[in-house]
Amino acid sequence: MVDEERKRVGGGRPGRGLTLADVANALQVSKATVSNAYNRPDQLSAQLRERILAEADRLGYRGPDPIAATFSRRRVGAIGLVFDDPLTFALTDPAEALFTTGIGEVCERIGVGVVLIPRGTGTELVERALVDGFVCHCDVDGDVRVDTVMGRGLPAVVVDGPLRPGISHVGIDDRKGAATAARHLVGLGHWRIAVLASPLRPDGRAGRADLARQQAAQHHVMRERLAGYREGLATGGVAWADVPVVECAPYGRESAYRAAADLLGGAERPTALLAASDELALGALRAAAVCGISVPEQLSIVGFDDAPPAAWSDPGLTTVHQPHRDKGRAAVEQLIGPTSQTTTTFPTTLVVRGSTAPRAGS
Structure with a gap:
């Protein structure tokens, strides 16, 4: 019985082995007609499509191979x-x-x-x-x-x-956004400032990053933000060589907490921190609370990203806003748009909340 069925549909195998051509042979219609029943049903009458699907079901045909369909459509x-x-x-x-x-x-x-x-x-x-x-x-x-x-x-x-x-x-213009954050702090009278950086290289290293390590940074975003911090602090006369830069690895609040606690426990603790992301800034906020250092009265903190937790922290986090969702939308829209090369650079803005204040005594 199985052999007879195979002959009737042109030698195909039941189940996965059956092809669209086998169904077309059984119904004496073209392969395009059977294909339309699955991929372009609007091209067939409801009665013809129902008849094709019923015959395919009877034979055990499970529909077009999605991989083969991909290659035929080139999509x-x-x-x-x-x-x-x-x-x-x-x-x-x-x-x-x-x-x-x-x-x-x-x-x-x-x-x-x-x-x-x-x-x-x-x-x-x-x-x-x-x-x-x-x-x-x-x-x-x-x-x-x-x-x-x-x-x-x-x-x-x-x-x-x-x-x-x-x-x-x-x-975005990471350098410009970071410079704005740094200028905000020097404008408030801060000059003893430290930087909490995300990893500069994908090697898992954490701790103080000297100038050579900074210059060898492989992460483009962090390299640009460090350059922006440097430019912004220079406007207030802060020498970059005097600014501790600490890599937080693995990236996240926990490593930032440890880095900030170390900085705040030193003899000349900073009066302000520039954090390369909101997540790092939130870790620093926790470290300040544990160390008994009030924010912003004794320590100002600026983040970068303006992700939702920034507005909900206590105090609210001063941070550099960037349009993350718009970046995702723009990426796909450029992908499906014209084939010519395009560049989209979104602006950043400084959002001032309760985590920054003038340096005490300034």
């Missing part, structure tokens, strides 16, 4: 999001979650999915990912995953990372 219906951090970070960090939300909003609108490609996957997943293009949230100099993306010849956008010839870019 997958998904984009790849390549980023520098573990998958758990992308799902939990407040600023990163806003960026990913912006990507998701556009993807939902246009009906495509997102393939997450986090740190630690090397180039293999980038090479074999079935996607129509890539958003690369990568800011490490010479990231080989971005090289691999460019080598695939698919549309791509780099977010926050170094500019590359021939590839679109979305970001």
Whole structure:
């Protein structure tokens, strides 16, 4: 009985082995007609589509192979999001979650999915990912995953990372935003200022970063923010060589708490901290509370990001606002837009809240 059935549908195998052509042969219609029943039902009458689906079900045909359909259409219906951090970070960090939300909003609108490609996957997943293009949230100099993306010849956008010839870019002016934060503190009379930095290189090192370490920074964003802090502090006569820069690794509130506690326990503790992100600033706020140092009366703190927790902290966090969600939206819109290279740079603004005040005695 099985052999007879195979002959009747042109030699195909039941179940997964059956092809669209087998169903077409059984119904004496074209393969395009059967394909339309699955992919373009508006091209058929309801009666014909019902008859095709019923025959396919009787034969055990489970529908077109999605991989084969991808190659025939030259479109997958998904984009790849390549980023520098573990998958758990992308799902939990407040600023990163806003960026990913912006990507998701556009993807939902246009009906495509997102393939997450986090740190630690090397180039293999980038090479074999079935996607129509890539958003690369990568800011490490010479990231080989971005090289691999460019080598695939698919549309791509780099977010926050170094500019590359021939590839679109979305970001902010990190240097200008950081300079604004530093000028805010010197304008309040602070001159004994320290910096809490996110990692400068992907080597897991934590602690004080001397000038040589700073100059060898591989993370584009952190390098730009340090340059901005330096420029802003110079306007108040603060020598950069006198500014402690402490790397917080692994990145997050816990490492910032430890770094800030160490700074605040010193003989000449700073009267102000520039934190390279809100998460680092929130860690510093906790350290100040534990050390019995009041904010902002004895210590001013400025963050960077203006993620939702900044407004809910106690006191509210003075920070540099950047439009994370808009960056995510813009990245996807550039990806699906014209093929010519485009660059979008969003402005930053300083949001002053309760974590900063004039230096005591100034």
